[in-house]
Amino acid sequence: MTLNDEMREKLVQLAIHARHWAYVPYSHYAVGAALLTASDKIYDGVNIENAAYPVTVCAERTAVFKAVSEGERDFKAIAVVTDNGGAPCGSCRQVLAEFGLDTVVLIADAEGNIQQETTVKELLPGAFTPKFLGK
Numbered sequence: 001m002t003l004n005d006e007m008r009e010k011l012v013q014l015a016i017h018a019r020h021w022a023y024v025p026y027s028h029y030a031v032g033a034a035l036l037t038a039s040d041k042i043y044d045g046v047n048i049e050n051a052a053y054p055v056t057v058c059a060e061r062t063a064v065f066k067a068v069s070e071g072e073r074d075f076k077a078i079a080v081v082t083d084n085g086g087a088p089c090g091s092c093r094q095v096l097a098e099f100g101l102d103t104v105v106l107i108a109d110a111e112g113n114i115q116q117e118t119t120v121k122e123l124l125p126g127a128f129t130p131k132f133l134g135k
């Protein structure tokens with residue numbers, strides 16, 4: 001799937017905006033995500049930290065869980081925005097892989113510069129997917 005420039009910009013801007021809602025009292029590293037569904041809806045997400053550190057949920061997973069909890073399971077793309085163009089963590093790659101290896105991943109910085117445009121397949125080669133469970 002190729003995204004047009006308008007959609008790239010829209011997703012990145014929505015992720016930038018969402019970042020303001022990140023709950024990051026410990027790391028101060030705000031992350032925003034914007035997930036485009038196959039039905040052309042967009043779900044944003046932020047990282048939500050916790051005093052029990054490992055309970056923290058990343059922005060990407062927040063966006064995916066919001067979408068899935070509303071019945072969306074097919075995704076075209078996700079934009080992820082951090083201060084410095086940080087890449088999605090392994091757990092988020094795995095959660096994205098559950099719903100499709102071809103989802104486009106835009107990695108951008110806080111100014112909206114896209115540092116990398118890739119796919120879940122490229123970010124998680126050899127992923128463990130539902131097919132191994134016969135799904």
Ligand code: THU
Nearest residue numbers: 027029031047058059088089092
């Ligand atoms: N974080 C994300 O939200 N997404 C990622 O893919 C990488 C890490 C968050 C988790 C934590 O709140 C902060 O960034 C620092 O690790």
